[in-house]
Amino acid sequence: MSQVNRREFIKMLGAVGVVSATSGLILPGSVMAGAKARVVVVGGGFGGATCANYLRQYDSSLDVTLIEPNTRFVTCPFSNTVLAGMRSINFITHNYDGLRKNRNINVIHDTVVSIDVAAKKLELKGGKILGYDRLVVSPGISFDWNEIEGSSEENSKIMPHAWKAGAQTLLLRKQLEAMKDGGKVIIASPRKPFRAPPAPYERASLIAYYLKKSKPSSKVLLVDSSGDSEELAMFRKGWEKLYKGMIEWVDGSEQGEIVSANVGALSLTGRTVGTLKGDVVNLIPPQRAGEIARVAGLVNKSGWCPVDQKNFASRLQKDIHVIGDACIADPMQKTGHSANTQGKICAAAIVTELNGGTMPEVIYSTSIYSLLSPKYALSSAGVYRLENGKLKRASGGLSDKKASRKTRLKEARFATGWYKGITMDMFGKT
Ligand SMILES: Cc1cc2nc3c(=O)[nH]c(=O)nc-3n(C[C@H](O)[C@H](O)[C@H](O)COP(=O)(O)OP(=O)(O)OC[C@H]3O[C@@H](n4cnc5c(N)ncnc54)[C@H](O)[C@@H]3O)c2cc1C
Structure with missing residues (x-):
């Protein structure tokens, strides 16, 4: 292990929120003695960018390559603030200069x-072939267009999902701006598991925030495939305070699930909810692991990637690790913060294994903030540890149900702090 000794490495795990629970044993070995090990990371989002960054921080002798199609990454976190007109798209857009310049x-x-x-090789669309010693795959999600009749990539230009941020976020924002006062916005959330389970509630809130200011006779209808929950109750309490009568919640779980979409009529149909017509329709389709995970034989029949939760090694393919939304890391939710934590743990595990050591026991932590307005936010947190090879929740939960407006305001400020911190962390900004 070059530059970082065992004691410093364990100290670094603690410093980045991946806490060593035992003294662990990291033995310098093969990498130091032999040629540089090549680690290739696929996907420069929350999981992949973090993992590439921390691989180099934990072992600067590693040859780390990150492959990502986009020169700029637009984050889903805070994309709902762009829909609400609270933030510009620039605020959520990041480049890879920090990873290149500061982390080499x-x-x-x-x-x-x-x-x-x-053969431990991968092929790029541009024709290049790259070899690897270890591969980390963090491709995020892909959409299952077959589940809802009438939904397709093409039709998402009329009924945007905006569940991958960027052009889709701007399209949905444009549609909201163009909608007449008195219009109806339908948000249809997908069946679990999906990316960022509380985010449809945040979206309903922040769209209502925009409408209340600009088109106060308009309404939001949320067809919620997750059904009722303690978390939803907290949002509904907030909606009562902030947007009384503006957000209608419809139980879209099980039988209520949306089964077809008619883009011409701007309507959605569910078995029990019947046909619902909107002026703007935000249809978020069911999801599975990013397509390359399927192509590489990393998914099981659930459509997601089974991994050893200790080091995120694929259970299906050797020398490949899968992190982020694509992997099965229950009970951790599919969030950017979870992907960031997994990226660090995976990096630590790879460095440890390449150096012939034993990974110290670590604590996995994650949190998610949801804004209901610029001055009102809720949060939830989870802390997990491995028990018999399986992640178990050790502590965490929702923010105080009876919190005052002052506390909600504080949480809104913490949300911005969280966002700035995590994007600096993943992209190696200084
Ligand atoms: C509206 C919304 C709000 C959210 N808010 C929050 C929040 O407040 N907090 C939070 O923690 N999480 C939030 N999330 C969830 C968060 O965005 C995801 O959980 C996170 O992005 C997952 O990280 P990932 O690395 O798995 O995927 P991503 O961050 O999506 O990164 C995947 C990357 O892989 C690349 N890729 C895919 N296929 C290939 C390939 N074949 N070759 C090369 N590259 C490839 C993609 O271009 C992409 O850049 C939100 C999500 C949504 C939709």
Whole structure:
């Protein structure tokens, strides 16, 4: 292990929120003695950017390559504030300069089209072939267009999902701006598991915030495939205070689930909810792991990637790790913060394994803030540890149900602080 000794490495795990629970044993070995190990990371989002960054911090002798098609990454966290007109798209757009300049990572803007597991090689859309010793795959999600009749990538230009941030976020914002006062916005959330379970509630809140200011006779209808929950109750309490009568919640779980979409009529149909017509329709389709995970044989029949939760090694393919939304890390939710934590743990595990050591026991932590307005936010947190190879929740929960407006305001400020901190952390900004 070059530059960082065992004691410093364990100290670093603590410093980045991945806490060593035992003294652990990290033995310097193969990497120091032999050629540079090549670690390739696929996907420069919350999981991948963090993992590439921390691989280099934990072991600066590693040859780390990050492959990401986009030269700029637009985050889903805080994208609902762009829909509400509270923030510009620039606020949530980041480049890879920090990873290149501050961490010396080779960032290639291209798409991985195939992975040859036996030969430990991957092929890029641009034609390049890259070899690896370890591969980390963090491709996020893809959409299951077959589940809802009438939904498709093409039709998402009329009924945007805005569940991958960027052009879709701007399209939905444009539609909201163009809608007449008195219009109805339908948000249809997908069946679990999906990316960021509280985010449809945040979206309903912040769209209502915009409408209340600009088109006060308008309404939001949320068809919620997750059904009722303690978390929803907290949002509904906030909606009563901030947007009385503006947000209608419809139980879209189980039988209520949306089964077809008619883009011409701007309507959605569910078995029990019947046909619902909107002026703007935000249809968020069911999800599975990013497509390259399927192509590489990393998914099981659930559509997600089974991993050893200790080091995020794929249970299906050797020398490949899967992190972020794509992997099965229950009970951790599929969030950017979870992906960030997993990226660090995965990096630590790879460095440890390449150096012939034993990974110290670590604590996994995550949190998510949801804004209901610029001055009102809720949060939830989870702390997990491994028990018999399976993640178990150790503590955490929702923010105080009876919190005062002052506390909600504080949480809104913490949300911005969280966002600035995590994006600096993942992109190696100084
Ligand atoms: C509206 C909304 C709000 C949210 N708010 C929060 C929040 O407040 N807090 C929070 O913690 N989480 C939030 N999330 C969830 C968070 O965005 C995701 O959980 C997180 O992005 C997952 O990280 P990831 O690395 O798995 O995927 P991503 O961050 O999506 O990164 C995947 C990357 O892989 C790249 N990629 C895909 N395929 C390939 C390929 N074949 N070759 C090369 N690159 C590839 C993609 O271009 C992409 O950049 C929110 C999500 C939404 C939709």
